[in-house]
Amino acid sequence: xxxxxxxxxxxxxxxxxxxxxxxxxxxxxxxxxxxxxxxxxxxxxxxxxxxxxxxxxxxxxxxxxxxxxxxxxxxxxxxxxxxxxxxxxxxxxxxxxxxxxxxxxxxxxxxxxxxxxxxxxxxxxxxxxxxxxxxxxxxxxxxxxxxxxxxxxxxxxxxxxxxxxxxxxxxxxxxxxxxxxxxxxxxxxxxxxxxxxxxxxxxxxxxxxxxxxxxxxxxxxxxxxxxxxxxxxxxxxxxxxxxxxxxxxxxxxxxxxxxxxxxxxxxxxxxxxxxxxxxxxxxxxxxxxxxxxxxxxxxxxxxxxxxxxxxxxxxxxxxxxxxxxxxxxxxxxxxxxxxxxxxxxxxxxxxxxxxxxxxxxxxxxxxxxxxxxxxxxxxxxxxxxxxxxxxxxxxxxxxxxxx
Amino acid sequence: xxxxxxxxxxxxxxxxxxxxxxxxxxxxxxxxxxxxxxxxxxxxxxxxxxxxxxxxxxxxxxxxxxxxxxxxxxxxxxxxxxxxxxxxxxxxxxxxxxxxxxxxxxxxxxxxxxxxxxxxxxxxxxxxxxxxxxxxxxxxxxxxxxxxxxxxxxxxxxxxxxxxxxxxxxxxxxxxxxxxxxxxxxxxxxxxxxxxxxxxxxxxxxxxxxxxxxxxxxxxxxxxxxxxxxxxxxxxxxxxxxxxxxxxxxxxxxxxxxxxxxxxxxxxxxxxxxxxxxxxxxxxxxxxxxxxxxxxxxxxxxxxxxxxxxxxxxxxxxxxxxxxxxxxxxxxxxxxxxxxxxxxxxxxxxxxxxxxxxxxxxxxxxxxxxxxxxxxxxxxxxxxxxxxxxxxxxxxxxxxxxx
Numbered sequence: 001x002x003x004x005x006x007x008x009x010x011x012x013x014x015x016x017x018x019x020x021x022x023x024x025x026x027x028x029x030x031x032x033x034x035x036x037x038x039x040x041x042x043x044x045x046x047x048x049x050x051x052x053x054x055x056x057x058x059x060x061x062x063x064x065x066x067x068x069x070x071x072x073x074x075x076x077x078x079x080x081x082x083x084x085x086x087x088x089x090x091x092x093x094x095x096x097x098x099x100x101x102x103x104x105x106x107x108x109x110x111x112x113x114x115x116x117x118x119x120x121x122x123x124x125x126x127x128x129x130x131x132x133x134x135x136x137x138x139x140x141x142x143x144x145x146x147x148x149x150x151x152x153x154x155x156x157x158x159x160x161x162x163x164x165x166x167x168x169x170x171x172x173x174x175x176x177x178x179x180x181x182x183x184x185x186x187x188x189x190x191x192x193x194x195x196x197x198x199x200x201x202x203x204x205x206x207x208x209x210x211x212x213x214x215x216x217x218x219x220x221x222x223x224x225x226x227x228x229x230x231x232x233x234x235x236x237x238x239x240x241x242x243x244x245x246x247x248x249x250x251x252x253x254x255x256x257x258x259x260x261x262x263x264x265x266x267x268x269x270x271x272x273x274x275x276x277x278x279x280x281x282x283x284x285x286x287x288x289x290x291x292x293x294x295x296x297x298x299x300x301x302x303x304x305x306x307x308x309x310x311x312x313x314x315x316x317x318x319x320x321x322x323x324x325x326x327x328x329x330x331x332x333x334x335x336x337x338x339x340x341x342x343x344x345x346x347x348x349x350x351x352x353x354x355x356x357x358x359x360x361x362x363x364x365x366x367x368x369x370x371x372x373x374x375x376x377x378x379x380x381x382x383x384x385x386x387x388x389x390x391x392x393x394x395x396x397x398x399x400x401x402x403x
Numbered sequence: 404x405x406x407x408x409x410x411x412x413x414x415x416x417x418x419x420x421x422x423x424x425x426x427x428x429x430x431x432x433x434x435x436x437x438x439x440x441x442x443x444x445x446x447x448x449x450x451x452x453x454x455x456x457x458x459x460x461x462x463x464x465x466x467x468x469x470x471x472x473x474x475x476x477x478x479x480x481x482x483x484x485x486x487x488x489x490x491x492x493x494x495x496x497x498x499x500x501x502x503x504x505x506x507x508x509x510x511x512x513x514x515x516x517x518x519x520x521x522x523x524x525x526x527x528x529x530x531x532x533x534x535x536x537x538x539x540x541x542x543x544x545x546x547x548x549x550x551x552x553x554x555x556x557x558x559x560x561x562x563x564x565x566x567x568x569x570x571x572x573x574x575x576x577x578x579x580x581x582x583x584x585x586x587x588x589x590x591x592x593x594x595x596x597x598x599x600x601x602x603x604x605x606x607x608x609x610x611x612x613x614x615x616x617x618x619x620x621x622x623x624x625x626x627x628x629x630x631x632x633x634x635x636x637x638x639x640x641x642x643x644x645x646x647x648x649x650x651x652x653x654x655x656x657x658x659x660x661x662x663x664x665x666x667x668x669x670x671x672x673x674x675x676x677x678x679x680x681x682x683x684x685x686x687x688x689x690x691x692x693x694x695x696x697x698x699x700x701x702x703x704x705x706x707x708x709x710x711x712x713x714x715x716x717x718x719x720x721x722x723x724x725x726x727x728x729x730x731x732x733x734x735x736x737x738x739x740x741x742x743x744x745x746x747x748x749x750x751x752x753x754x755x756x757x758x759x760x761x762x763x764x765x766x767x768x769x770x771x772x773x774x775x776x777x778x779x780x781x782x783x784x785x786x787x788x789x790x791x792x793x794x795x796x797x798x799x800x801x802x803x804x805x806x
Contacts, residue, residue: 015459049478056418057485064488067496068481071474075452078471082460085467093470097500098545119545142501142522 001166002124003028006038006134006156010173011230012076013043015083021171021230022083022091025129029089034124036163038134038156039080041072062107063143066136070096070144073133073152080131091129094119096136096144101155103137103145110137110145111213112154115162132159150211157214161221168223169236170210175229176237177202177209179400180253185391187401191251192235193243198251199225201343201377215239243345249353250344250398253391257338257384259289260312261369263304264319266296266329273326274303280322286311290339290372290381300329304370306381309335337369340390341379342398353398354378360397366390404569405527406431409441409537409559413576414633415479416446418486424574424633425486425494428532432492437527439566441537441559442483444475465510466546469539473499473547476536476555483534494532497522499539499547504558506540506548513540513548515557515620518565535562553614560617564624571626572639573613578632579640580605580612582803583656588794590804594654595638596646601654602628604746604780618642646748652756653747653801656794660741660787662692663715664772666707667722669699669732676729677706683725689714693742693775693784703732707773709784712738740772743793744782745801756801757781763800769793 005025012018021037029035040046049068053060060068077093084091100116123130134152137145147154153170160168177199180188194202196219203212209227218225218239228236267273274293281288289306296302307315316333319326347353354371357378361368366389370381382390395401408428415421424440432438444452452471456463463471480496487494502522506513526533537555540548550557556573563571580602583591597605599622606615612630621628621642631639670676677696684691692709699705710718719736722729750756757774760781764771769792773784785793798804 018459052478052482053485056421056482057489060485061488064481064484064496067484067498068478071477071481074474074477075455075471078467078474079455079459081467081470082456082463085464086460093467095470 002034002036002163004036004038004156004160004163004165004168005171006152006169007040007171007230008152008173009040009043009046011171012039012080018076018080018083019086022080022087022089024230026084026087026089029129035129036120036124036159036165037080037129037131038152038159039073039076039131040134040152041069042076045072045075066107066144066146069146070133070136073135077131077133084129089129090127091131092123093131093133094123095133096138099132101137103139103147105139105141105145107143107145109148110139112137112147112158112217115158117162120159120163147213150214153211153214154217157217157221157223157225160223161217165223167226168218169226169228170214171228171230172209173229173231174209175232175234176227177239177252179251180391180395181255184255184388185253185395187392187395189400189402191237193238193240194251195243195345196239196241197376198343198345199239201341201374202252202254210239249346249350250342250394250400251346252343253340253394253398253400254343255338255340255387255391257387258309259306259337259339259381259384260309261304261306261334261337261381262312262315262319263302263332263334264326264328265302265332266300267303268327269295269299269301273301276322276326277303277319280318280326281315284314284318286315286318290370290379292370306337306339306370334369336384337381338384338387339379339381340387340394341377342394343377344398345376347376347378356397357394360393361390364389364393366393405437405439405566407439407441407559407563407566407568407571408574409555409572410443410574410633411555411576412443412446412449414574415442415483421479421483421486422489425483425490425492427633429487429490429492432532439523439527439533439535439562439568440483441535441555441562442476442479443537443555444472445479445482448475448478469510469547469549472549473536473539476538480534480536487532492532493530494534495526496534496536497526498536499541502535504540506542506550508542508544508548510546510548512551513542514616515540515550515561518561520565523562523566550616553617556614556617557620560620560624560626560628563626564620568626570629571621572629572631573617574631574633575612576632576634577612578635578637579630580642580655582654583794583798584658587658587791588656588798590795590798592803592805594640596641596643597654598646598748599642599644600779601746601748602642604744604777605655605657613642652749652753653745653797653803654749655746656743656797656801656803657746658741658743658790658794660790661712662709662740662742662784662787663712664707664709664737664740664784665715665718665722666705666735666737667729667731668705668735669703670706671730672698672702672704676704679725680706680722680729683721683729684718687717687721689718689721693773693782695773709740709742709773737772739787740784741787741790742782742784743790743797744780745797746780747801748779750779750781759800760797763796764793767792767796769796
C-alpha cells in the first residue's frame with residue numbers, strides 16, 4: 001500500500017510534535033507500506049516570515065514573498081527527516097524543485113498542474129519515507145509559487161492522485177468532520193463518511209477542516225480522503241464519492257459568521273445594471289456571495305448581496321465611487337449577519353428540506369433575511385446573534401443529534 | 404560593467420543593514436552597471452538552524468543539514484529583493500536551483516563545478532539587480548549541497564568567473580587586507596594590492612578575510628578581487644595575479660594561534676612508518692600541518708607535527724590506539740603553541756628572508772620550535788604567549804610598519 005499523510009503546522013510546531021508525527025508514520029512504514037508525508041511550515045513560522053517581510057516592505061512583491069515563505073516547509077521536512085533518523089527509519093526530504101511540482105504562474109495563489117513522480121518513486125523504491133514540502137510549487141519560469149490558504153491539503157491530494165496512492169490521510173487538530181461545530185452544537189456527532197460534494201459545501205461554508213480546493217481535486221481524481229486527528233488514534237471521517245445508501249437527509253449544519261449584507265436600492269431597471277454593479281466589485285477583487293434581486297418601484301430594481309465582513313467597507317466604497325455610472329437611489333449596509341446552512345446529498349431526492357428548515361427557524365422565532373439554495377444545500381442569512389440557536393434547532397429537526 | 408558584490412552574514416543581520424547593502428548596490432546600478440549580489444544567511448541564522456537540528460538529532464545527516472541550512476540564504480535574498488523594491492530598484496532573488504549552481508555530490512563540503520548563467524543574464528538584460536544565494540549548490544542527484552565555511556566568497560568568485568564580470572567585490576567588516584592583524588600589530592598598514600598566492604598563504608594562515616578556496620578559484624580564472632568594508636567607502640585591497648614591481652620583500656605577517664605540537668619519539672626506522680602514522684590520522688579526518696622528521700637513536704626516528712588545538716586530543720587518542728602497529732617509544736603533546744608566518748611574493752627572488760626572520764626572533768629572545776617554508780612564506784612555531792611580540796618584531800624588521 002502507498003499512503004500519503006499530511007500534517008499541518010500545529011502538528012510540527014516543535015521537536016516533540018515532529019517526533020510524534022514521525023512515530024505515527026513509522027508505524028505505517030513498519031507494516032510494510034510506502035509512506036509519503038506532506039508537511040506545512042512549523043507552527044507560527046509562516047506568520048513570522050510574513051512579519052519579517054512587512055517590516056522591510058509593507059507591500060512586498062508576491063514573487064519574493066513566495067521565495068521567502070517556501071523556506072518554511074523546507075525547514076519542516078529537513079527537521080522531520082533528521083527526526084526519522086533518530087528512530088532508525090530511512091527518510092528523505094524533497095522540496096517543490098526536487099519533486100518538480102509544476103503550478104500555474106500566479107504567485108501566492110497558484111494551482112497545481114502536474115507533479116513528476118519519478119524522484120518520489122525512486123526514493124520509495126529504496127524503502128525511504130519521503131517527506132514533501134506542502135503549499136509550494138514551481139512555475140514555468142522556474143520560480144517558487146505557493147498554493148494559497150490550505151495549500152498543503154491540496155499538495156497531499158494531488159500527490160495521492162499522481163502516485164495513485166491507496167489512501168490520503170489529512171491529519172488535523174480535530175478527529176474528523178462533525179455534523180456541526182461541537183463548540184456551538186453540543187450534540188454534534190462525528191461523521192463516519194461524507195461525500196465530496198457535501199464536504200465541498202461544508203468547506204466553503206466555513207467548517208474549516210479541509211480546504212475546498214483539496215476536496216475539489218480529490219473529487220476530480222477520485223482520491224479517497226480520511227480526515228483524522230494527529231493526537232488520537234480514532235478512525236476519523238472518510239470523504240468519498242458515494243456513501244452508504246441508508247443515511248440522513250441532511251449530513252451537517254454549518255455557519256459562516258463573518259458576513260455583511262449590502263442592499264443597493266432603486267437601481268435603474270435597465271439591462272446591464274446588475275452587470276455594472278458586480279463588475280465594479282470584481283475589479284476591486286471583492287467576492288460576492290448570496291445575491292437577491294427584486295423589482296422595486298417606478299421602473300427600478302433592488303439588489304441585495306453578501307460579502308465577507310472584512311470586505312464590507314471596501315464594497316461600499318467601490319459602489320459609492322461608481323454611483324454616477326450605476327445610478328441608484330440608496331445604499332444600505334448591514335453588518336453582524338451570518339449564514340447558516342444545512343448540507344446533505346440526500347436532499348437531491350427529497351424536496352422538503354428547505355421548507356422544514358424555514359419552519360424550524362420560524363418556530364425558534366428567528367428572522368430570515370436572505371435565502372440561497374443548491375442541489376444539496378439550503379443557506380439562510382440571519383442575525384449573527386441567533387446563529388447558535390439556529391444551528392441547534394436545525395441540528396435537532398434533521399435528526400442529527402447524538403442518540 | 405558587470406559587477407559581482409558579496410556581502411556576509413553580519414552585513415545582512417537586520418532590516419537596517421539589509422537596506423544599507425541595497426543602497427550601496429543601488430548606487431552601482433544607477434551608474435548604469437549590471438549588478439549581481441551574493442548574500443550569506445542573516446547574522447546568526449545558520450547557527451540557529453544548526454542548533455534546531457542538533458536539538459532533534461545530535462548527529463543529523465549532512466544531506467538533510469544542507470536542506471535545512473540553504474533556507475538561510477534564501478531568506479536573505481528574498482528579503483533583500485523586497486528591500487530593493489522600497490528603493491524603487493527592480494531586483495530578483497535566485498537560489499541554487501534557479502541559477503543551476505552545479506556542485507560535486509559531497510554534502511556540507513561540496514565544490515562548485517559549473518554555473519548556468521542563462522537565467523542571471525536574462526534577468527540582467529531586463530535591468531534587474533540579481534540576488535543570488537551564496538554558500539549553496541545542487542548536486543547531480545538534484546539535491547542541495549553547501550560549500551563549507553566561507554562558501555559565499557566562493558560563490559561570488561565563481562559567479563564572477565562564469566559571468567566574465569568586470570569586478571568581484573567582497574564586502575566584509577574590515578576595510579581590506581592588512582600587513583598584520585591591527586589588533587595585534589598596532590602599526591599594521593592596509594595593503595593596496597596583494598597577489599593571489601600571498602592572499603592564499605594569508606588565508607590559510609588565519610588572516611580570516613577571505614576563504615582560501617575562493618582565492619584559489621579567483622587565481623584559476625583570473626578574477627580580480629577587491630576586499631572592502633560594507634560600512635565605509637574606502638578603497639579596500641585588490642587581490643590579483645601581479646602587483647606593482649616596487650614592493651616589499653614581505654607583504655604581511657600572519658598568525659594561527661589554535662595549534663598543538665605532537666611528537667612521536669622512537670618510531671622504528673622502517674619504510675612506511677611515517678605513512679602508517681599519517682594514514683591513521685587521515686582516516687580519523689585529522690588534518691596535519693607542519694611536519695618535522697629527524698633521525699633518532701638506535702635505528703629509530705622521531706616525527707613531530709602540528710594539528711589544530713581542537714584536534715589535539717583526538718590525534719593523541721588515534722596514535723595511542725595504533726601504538727602496536729606503529730611501534731614507537733614515547734608520545735609528547737605540547738599545547739599552547741602558535742604559528743607565525745611572513746608572506747611575500749618578493750621572497751622568491753630574495754633568499755635571505757628566512758634568516759632575517761630567525762635573527763629577529765633570536766634578538767627578541769623567542770624560541771623557535773619548528774620551521775616550515777614555501778616559496779613565498781616562512782613559518783615558525785613558537786610559544787603562544789610570544790605571538791604578539793614575534794609579530795610586531797617581524798612586522799618592523801621587514802619594514803612593514805606605518806611610516
